[in-house]
Amino acid sequence: MTKETTSRRLTSFADLGEAYREATATPEFQAAFGDVGALSIVEGSSERQELDMPEPMQAQHDCAAIIATVFDLFRDTRLETSAQAIAWGIVNSFHHEAQKLERQEDDLARELGDMARRPDMSEVFNSELEELQTRTQTVAEQRAAIECMRDYAAECYRAETGRPWSAARGTKVSSATTASQIAAADFLKARATAHREQRNPTGPLVVFSGGPVWHDFQQLWDRLDQIKERVPHMVLCTTAQRKGCDAIAAAWAASRGVQVVAFTPETGRYGNRAGFIRNEKLAGLRPVEAIVCQGSGIQSNLLDVLKKANVPTHAFRIDGQAPLQEGKRQNWG
Structure with a gap:
């Protein structure tokens, strides 16, 4: 039988x-x-x-x-x-x-x-x-x-x-998938001292930020793929949220072997101003391109800061997503 x-x-x-x-x-x-x-x-x-x-x-x-x-x-x-x-x-x-x-x-x-x-x-x-x-x-x-x-x-x-797996925290580095999530403070220190080791990315920087609620990962992956085609040695800088847009970007980076620097706002040091100060630091790194998805006032501020710094920026609105498929969770991540 x-x-x-x-x-x-x-x-x-x-x-x-x-x-x-x-x-x-x-x-x-x-x-x-x-x-x-x-x-x-x-x-x-x-x-x-x-x-x-x-x-x-x-x-x-x-x-x-x-x-x-x-x-x-x-x-x-x-x-x-x-x-x-x-x-x-x-x-x-x-x-x-x-x-x-x-x-x-x-x-x-x-x-x-x-x-x-x-x-x-x-x-x-x-x-x-x-x-x-x-x-x-x-x-x-x-x-x-x-x-x-x-x-x-x-x-x-x-x-x-139908959605990529992404680690909740920690570093993901392997021969097949070589994405590295690095604390912002360590990255800035390494950049200042010009170290050239595996965990100290030195390529052109692409900034990515968005809100915690997002379901259409494909449109973001497609745009990131377009940027990587133009900037093959790019390093992706995210605003370190563990769900939504930033989680989508981290998963894309893992699948493409792109290094990720997760910039967490220093709330213990700057309080409510931490997110805005982090945005200024991101613009100060002179990124070659940026993607900002609609979220909170933090994303709106980042969009303004990047535009003032003359950084080519792609803006995505929440209502510009593809329709949510039936049975799928609305909040990615």
Whole structure:
């Protein structure tokens, strides 16, 4: 007897298996899961071991199946409204784990660098150095694999919901999707000292701001794509809201590999004037272009400030959005 699945795409697990056999892993999965070192040292072990990664095609297939199953299970039931939130959390779990591994990798890399600079040629030292190098490489491979699964799960989430996945907070950097969310104070300091590291963007700046209520992400993505075509090395500066227009822009940046600088107003220092002072700072960075969507008085002020600074600015009105599709939430993010 063939057991039915909950999926609307495949009617049985036999069909699921056939589809899996015909699939091939993407180059990103092949690189992340198939190109790893012969030896590894996993957390909690001091022994070097020959441990394989999951098979690339299976990892890609199961990653998609996890997201699809949530939507297929809840579809046309009273739980359907929860599917998007749960699927978002699954992608965010990959993101959270990738961040944790990135921190471990950074700590190990610093320790490895310190050891490599020591003038010690003893056999014990060399053995410890090799062990630390293997441990660092293992964590780097783990991070790359989790990032690959996160990025693919995010694409599956977008296919199911019609809207891109965006992290609520933190940095998102991977080989497939290289967006970086950086605190404004750190960015300004790095810009002043002219550092040229990965997390210190140096490209032409494009300012983006809008209100917390917005549903038509496609019109904003289309305009951002047009700007990126003209300014391929652009850095996107947003006004750091976690929903609505700024969340749409952050998701676009993640999908296009564009660095993001999130400018949070310093309310503790400037109080009610913080948003307006932040707007002046944005204009002072001499952006090459800007997008401002209708929102509050903060957006109206920013539009005026940018125009006075002669920054080419694209303004979007709320009533200029495409009609909201039935069943979609009005507030993006």
